[in-house]
Amino acid sequence: xxxxxxxxxxxxxxxxxxxxxxxxxxxxxxxxxxxxxxxxxxxxxxxxxxxxxxxxxxxxxxxxxxxxxxxxxxxxxxxxxxxxxxxxxxxxxxxxxxxxxxxxxxxxxxxxxxxxxxxxxxxxxxxxxxxxxxxxxxxxxxxxxxxxxxxxxxxxxxxxxxxxxxxxxxxxxxxxxxxxxxxxxxxxxxxxxxxxxxxxxxxxxxxxxxxxxxxxxxxxxxxxxxxxxxxxxxxxxxxxxxxxxxxxxxxxxxxxxxxxxxxxxxxxxxxxxxxxxxxxxxxxxxxxxxxxxxxxxxxxxxxxxxxxxxxxxxxxxxxxxxxxxxxxxxxxxxxxxxxxxxxxxxxxx
Numbered sequence: 001x002x003x004x005x006x007x008x009x010x011x012x013x014x015x016x017x018x019x020x021x022x023x024x025x026x027x028x029x030x031x032x033x034x035x036x037x038x039x040x041x042x043x044x045x046x047x048x049x050x051x052x053x054x055x056x057x058x059x060x061x062x063x064x065x066x067x068x069x070x071x072x073x074x075x076x077x078x079x080x081x082x083x084x085x086x087x088x089x090x091x092x093x094x095x096x097x098x099x100x101x102x103x104x105x106x107x108x109x110x111x112x113x114x115x116x117x118x119x120x121x122x123x124x125x126x127x128x129x130x131x132x133x134x135x136x137x138x139x140x141x142x143x144x145x146x147x148x149x150x151x152x153x154x155x156x157x158x159x160x161x162x163x164x165x166x167x168x169x170x171x172x173x174x175x176x177x178x179x180x181x182x183x184x185x186x187x188x189x190x191x192x193x194x195x196x197x198x199x200x201x202x203x204x205x206x207x208x209x210x211x212x213x214x215x216x217x218x219x220x221x222x223x224x225x226x227x228x229x230x231x232x233x234x235x236x237x238x239x240x241x242x243x244x245x246x247x248x249x250x251x252x253x254x255x256x257x258x259x260x261x262x263x264x265x266x267x268x269x270x271x272x273x274x275x276x277x278x279x280x281x282x283x284x285x286x287x288x289x290x291x292x293x294x295x296x297x298x299x300x301x302x303x304x305x306x307x308x309x310x311x312x313x314x315x316x317x318x319x320x321x322x323x324x325x326x327x328x329x330x331x332x333x334x335x336x337x338x339x340x341x342x343x344x345x346x347x348x349x
Contacts (some may be wrong), residue, residue, distance in 0.1 A: 004349045006073030010044035012340035019044045030306025037074040037306030053121045059088045060064045078120040085109040090147045094338035095154040108143030124179030146193045152202030162192035200257045208251040243267040255302040269275045286327045299346045310341035
């Protein structure tokens with residue numbers, strides 16, 4: 001890895017006003033250095049970076065906020081917008097950075113906002129409440145949207161619903177930002193599809209299921225203007241002797257497209273999978289502990305040599321060296337204190 005990198009980390013602000021922090025990241029050591037800035041923001045439950053790499057968007061109690069990424073990686077506030085609903089849990093942009101999508105866990109609401117030419121937030125252009133009754137008693141049988149992610153061809157928005165055990169596929173109208181339901185991927189009852197990622201070529205989708213602790217692998221293509229998904233594999237994210245009350249959580253695709261990584265809360269572990277670029281199929285390499293409590297998100301260096309885990313309930317960021325050939329991770333120095341962390345991103349400037 002060469003060039004300048006920073007780490008963005010976001011966490012709840014129940015007893016801390018600076019919920020979003022920027023650190024220098026050393027790609028040679030896999031460690032963070034000086035804190036470059038701290039942003040005052042309430043409860044940023046998720047952050048994302050625009051596909052052109054120049055802007056950062058964050059969830060906040062008041063809706064969503066936008067920032068310019070300065071040349072040194074620090075953030076400059078642009079603007080904010082409400083979403084006419086409860087605080088979101090996930091945020092993303094389309095591949096042209098024209099629209100911002102917000103998933104609402106608490107109220108089952110999907111919100112689409114347009115972006116201005118300068119990539120600040122414009123206005124709400126679509127609002128959809130998921131309806132129905134799910135199967136998970138602990139979640140009151142209600143819709144809970146956890147993730148909203150575009151297919152790589154920028155045609156369809158995939159929206160996971162952990163309360164309803166399905167992923168709704170919406171067609172995006174690029175002239176208006178409006179959505180039409182095009183398909184539904186139905187997961188197993190009480191599996192809770194949490195997040196979805198697509199391979200870089202866009203041909204394969206990976207859906208991590210929070211309650212049954214596995215990843216479903218799907219092929220994807222657009223035929224005659226319609227989305228087609230076909231499940232080809234299911235792989236467990238945990239060992240057979242995993243801890244009780246385990247929830248598969250974060251899922252990340254490596255920069256070279258050859259590996260999938262995920263975290264498991266409760267079991268407090270991370271797993272790595274070798275990915276076949278031609279078939280999309282996964283081969284598990286390991287599931288190993290991360291020395292923290294509730295690994296809510298993970299980040300992996302571009303060269304697959306380092307892994308970072310932000311641990312929400314132990315208030316830490318832990319650092320590891322990755323050795324994918326030996327199928328191990330090794331603790332890479334002391335943990336960093338970070339209160340109630342939710343999300344982290346290694347970003348090349």
